[in-house]
Amino acid sequence: MNDQKLTATIDRILLPDREAIEAAERHLNNLTKPPGSLGKLEDIARQAAGITGELTPDLSTRAVIVMAGDHGVCEEGVSAFPSEVTPQMVYNFLSGGAAVNVLARQANADVFCVDVGVNADLSHSKLLGRKVRYGTANMTRESAMKKEEAVAAIIAGIDTVEELYNQGYRMFATGEMGIGNTTASAALCAVLANMPIEEAVGLGTGIDEARRQHKINVVNRAIDRNRPDSADAIDTLAKVGGLEIAGLVGVILGAAALRCPVIVDGFISSAAALVASKITPRSVPYMLGSHLSHEQGHGQLLQAVGLSPIIHMDMRLGEGTGAVLCFHFVDAALLIMREMATFESAGVSQG
Incomplete structure (x- = not known):
């Protein structure tokens, strides 16, 4: 019984959602900052999107x-x-x-x-x-x-x-x-x-x-x-x-x-x-x-x-x-995704 449950759990582990990761990348690159300038916070944001399939998941609980x-x-x-x-x-x-x-x-x-x-x-x-x-x-x-x-x-x-x-x-x-x-x-x-x-x-x-x-x-x-x-x-x-x-x-x-x-x-x-x-x-x-x-x-x-x-x-x-x-740090990454202005919304010229 335990062996069956372990096998079933392993089988349910899927690869991260590639489309969500790409959407997070596009959003991060459209925020008012140089691309990649928030370093590991950006890595966390992309990873959270890939894990959950959501751009800004609620991980507060x-x-x-x-x-x-x-x-x-x-x-x-x-x-x-x-x-x-x-x-x-x-x-x-x-x-x-x-x-x-x-x-x-x-x-x-x-x-x-x-x-x-x-x-x-x-x-x-x-x-x-x-x-x-x-x-x-x-x-x-x-x-x-x-x-x-x-x-x-x-x-x-x-x-x-x-x-x-x-x-x-x-x-x-x-x-x-x-x-x-x-x-x-x-x-x-x-x-x-x-x-x-x-x-x-x-x-x-x-x-x-x-x-x-x-x-x-x-x-x-x-x-x-x-x-x-x-x-x-x-x-x-x-x-x-x-x-x-x-x-x-x-x-x-x-x-x-x-x-x-x-x-x-x-x-x-x-x-x-x-x-x-x-x-x-x-x-x-x-x-x-x-x-x-x-x-x-x-x-x-x-x-x-x-x-x-x-x-x-x-x-x-x-x-x-x-x-x-x-x-x-996860909270910080998700707040960046939710609250930081984009170049368009802030009226900032994009390089």
Whole structure:
């Protein structure tokens, strides 16, 4: 059943609307400015038109989807924080006290936290409970999860987007919480982007160089133990990935199938974007790369997906914080399309 839904979702992802992109280009070139002078804002305007098929889509109702899951590889001492922080931070999201909540309020966005794999029993009226299992296994000893569990977590993301779409949400941002998830993301980069492990592994939540070298060794051991198939993104995701990463893969695919923009956050979210791009390259035009994380390897990862970051703020928090900031740039691009005068309406001579 899950396999059928995943296939059906992938089949619904269409190429962007070329006529809408061309119409946006004509409109941008008729505004009172030199062609292309608003740079990435013009790129965003064209992309939004291609995604939605509308010249000036209404994307004012938007959601940040924070997927949460734990990682068995934390047993190897790869993080500066203990695994208990994952459920503690989930409650922080739900009470509105995390950085992503603050920035989402500024951007008039709603935050939804999804338990797809937290290693604890959570209860809260605002929590979206879609738990597939209680955290992944230690990937240095066995596969992080079964392939059917990875697919189930992807479906959890698709279901979440569809549910929110039916409530009127039309733009999404990816967020995550899971102690140890930079380790899993680095492993995905190494396998699916053919990135040297030494370049893929960064300092995560703030470990020192000695711990980073240990983390490199852990990722090596996990890949050697599981031998993920680089030609099979879901096999790789199951063997060395994470449940919340899989959930974000579903968010991206689900948004693309519904012709909604999805703003990709930092290193972990970009690892999910990499997996989604390998499942179907047609998903990439629906993604916007938000920022260049301070995490080592993120630039190479974005290039592997085919994304260009909108901002560079030296951030490395995750949660969806960088993605939420970029809601403002999408708003700016659409306001330019709606409100800026044309040469004809302003009575300005066109060069």
